[in-house]
Amino acid sequence: MISLITGGAQGIGFSTAEHFIRRGDKVCVLDRAGVAEAREKLGADVLAIEGDVTNPVDVDAAVARTVETFGGLDTLVTAAGIVAVEPALDVAADAFMRMMSVNVLGSFLPAQSAARYMSENGGGNIVFIGSVYGSVGAPKRTAYCASKGAVHNMMQSLATEWGPLGIRINALAPTGVRTPMVQDLIDKGIYNMAGVRNRTPLGRIAEPQEVAAAAAFLSSPEASMVHGIVLPVDGGWIANGYTW
Numbered sequence: 001m002i003s004l005i006t007g008g009a010q011g012i013g014f015s016t017a018e019h020f021i022r023r024g025d026k027v028c029v030l031d032r033a034g035v036a037e038a039r040e041k042l043g044a045d046v047l048a049i050e051g052d053v054t055n056p057v058d059v060d061a062a063v064a065r066t067v068e069t070f071g072g073l074d075t076l077v078t079a080a081g082i083v084a085v086e087p088a089l090d091v092a093a094d095a096f097m098r099m100m101s102v103n104v105l106g107s108f109l110p111a112q113s114a115a116r117y118m119s120e121n122g123g124g125n126i127v128f129i130g131s132v133y134g135s136v137g138a139p140k141r142t143a144y145c146a147s148k149g150a151v152h153n154m155m156q157s158l159a160t161e162w163g164p165l166g167i168r169i170n171a172l173a174p175t176g177v178r179t180p181m182v183q184d185l186i187d188k189g190i191y192n193m194a195g196v197r198n199r200t201p202l203g204r205i206a207e208p209q210e211v212a213a214a215a216a217f218l219s220s221p222e223a224s225m226v227h228g229i230v231l232p233v234d235g236g237w238i239a240n241g242y243t244w
Contacts, residue, residue, distance in 0.1 A: 016079060021043065063116075081103045099143035128151050177206045
């Protein structure tokens with residue numbers, strides 16, 4: 001298969017690229033920075049493009065280069081995203097809109113561009129990276145929760161519209177994931193691991209490879225009848241209503 005992964009130079013996106021390469025995919029990673037370093041780690045056969053997921057010109061160019069280089073596009077994974085922790089009373093309008101732009105528009109534009117190709121070329125698969133915070137609320141994460149809730153609902157809307165075109169689309173809802181950024185917070189004692197163990201029945205955060213494996217499943221033939229769902233990758237975090 002041929003896959004395009006946004007946010008593919010780091011974190012969940014990078015792990016997804018690694019996983020897809022191991023299963024035999026031809027992979028393009030799109031990110032705002034770090035693409036040269038990602039290509040060095042992923043291998044010379046990877047197409048690495050620097051671009052902004054909120055810029056339709058950059059997005060369309062990435063889709064076009066993927067198709068031109070590899071001969072098609074079967075799967076899109078939208079892993080680009082940002083997060084901020086700030087009291088709602090202090091959130092500035094431009095910061096709120098930035099969150100919505102990167103997380104929501106930055107998911108929609110790649111999906112739209114990929115779907116334009118897929119709808120004319122036999123269909124395909126799209127996987128949005130959402131969050132458990134797209135399904136529940138959390139203090140000091142108002143903009144982030146709003147953006148991920150929008151991603152989940154947008155996915156369901158697109159599923160109803162694009163399913164007849166042969167395009168399957170789903171979303172993942174990870175809990176906290178041990179990306180380099182999160183690991184740094186853990187090492188500094190900032191990340192609340194005690195809270196994670198208390199809330200999560202499996203007692204830990206997710207590894208990036210576990211999210212990548214879920215994305216691989218949703219984009220595989222084994223998931224051919226899975227469409228329009230939000231799949232938690234959270235160790236039971238959402239299911240647990242008993243947290244004390």
